[in-house]
Amino acid sequence: MSVRFGVVRFPGTCDEIDALRACAAVGDAELLWHGDADLKDVDVVVIPGGFSYGDYLRVGALARFSPVMGEVTKFAEAGGSVLGICNGFQILAEAGLLPGALLPNLSLRFVCKEVDLVTATARTPFTSGVAVGETLRIPAKHRCGRYYVPDAQLAELQANDQILFRYAEGQNPNGSIDDIAGVCNEAGNVVGLMPHPEHAVDALLGSIDGLRLFESAGRTPAAV
Amino acid sequence: MARARVLIRPKTGILDPQGEAVERALPALGFGGATDVRIGRLVELEVDDAAHLDQMCERLLANPLIEDYEIELLDPVPSAA
Numbered sequence: 001m002s003v004r005f006g007v008v009r010f011p012g013t014c015d016e017i018d019a020l021r022a023c024a025a026v027g028d029a030e031l032l033w034h035g036d037a038d039l040k041d042v043d044v045v046v047i048p049g050g051f052s053y054g055d056y057l058r059v060g061a062l063a064r065f066s067p068v069m070g071e072v073t074k075f076a077e078a079g080g081s082v083l084g085i086c087n088g089f090q091i092l093a094e095a096g097l098l099p100g101a102l103l104p105n106l107s108l109r110f111v112c113k114e115v116d117l118v119t120a121t122a123r124t125p126f127t128s129g130v131a132v133g134e135t136l137r138i139p140a141k142h143r144c145g146r147y148y149v150p151d152a153q154l155a156e157l158q159a160n161d162q163i164l165f166r167y168a169e170g171q172n173p174n175g176s177i178d179d180i181a182g183v184c185n186e187a188g189n190v191v192g193l194m195p196h197p198e199h200a201v202d203a204l205l206g207s208i209d210g211l212r213l214f215e216s217a218g219r220t221p222a223a224v
Numbered sequence: 225m226a227r228a229r230v231l232i233r234p235k236t237g238i239l240d241p242q243g244e245a246v247e248r249a250l251p252a253l254g255f256g257g258a259t260d261v262r263i264g265r266l267v268e269l270e271v272d273d274a275a276h277l278d279q280m281c282e283r284l285l286a287n288p289l290i291e292d293y294e295i296e297l298l299d300p301v302p303s304a305a
Contacts, residue, residue, distance in 0.1 A: 057284070057285075058287055061284065061287070094287070100289070101287055101289050101290045103238070103239075103290060104241060104242065105241070106239065106241050107241070108241050108242065108245060148238065148289075148290060149289075150289070175239070
């Protein structure tokens with residue numbers, strides 16, 4: 001039985017169609033509407049990139065009040081697999097489902113380029129098919145991607161194996177602390193990253209490395 | 225009803241690239257000697273219960289991980305004529 005992915009669309013989301021295509025390459029995929037408190041019994045939830053609620057107040061700050069987020073929180077707390085990409089990462093951080101916060105890039109510029117990500121843990125549903133130390137080439141495009149946690153919490157993330165990917169040496173595009181490109185929660189089932197694996201699933205576009213995250217999730221038995 | 229003003233700014237120790245860019249721009253206008261420029265947000269609001277303001281800041285208006293906030297209570301809202 002193929003894994004069912006649900007991709008959440010908020011007002012201002014713009015990467016949901018690419019995310020749907022990436023999910024559909026490895027399983028069944030459907031859109032979920034932010035205003036419905038219903039995850040339609042999907043096995044994996046993807047919160048895609050974009051500019052939910054126009055990035056008003058702070059990036060990701062308002063989307064977490066959408067009705068669907070209550071269900072996403074319950075799903076995550078029950079062990080369900082959740083992937084937040086870019087704005088999705090920002091939303092999960094604001095919702096408290098992932099540690100840390102995303103600040104404006106140090107350059108103050110919108111970054112749009114391919115980066116090499118070094119895999120730091122394979123214990124999540126989205127990296128279970130990737131080896132620790134393996135490099136994936138994936139595009140990043142954001143203005144608020146500088147990952148930040150206070151030093152004490154950074155040490156906890158390192159000790160708890162919660163760092164998902166780091167930007168390869170010399171490629172940190174935004175000033176993220178410890179070159180962090182993505183993290184997971186302590187249990188490992190909720191994952192967020194700034195670069196866009198859903199834009200790297202077709203050789204025509206330069207890289208198919210992003211597919212690895214979706215393939216990993218497609219193989220992982222649903223936990224809920 | 226109370227009128228309030230909430231000042232939100234990056235926590236000490238968090239790099240504020242906007243503030244740094246402005247700090248670098250000021251000398252170009254001939255204003256030397258401006259340092260430690262920090263850029264934040266100002267939220268003005270009217271609330272029924274000023275006791276809620278702190279929780280409003282903690283849970284939405286500010287992100288306590290990265291931002292400090294100050295609440296300033298202003299004059300009472302003039303009642304409608």
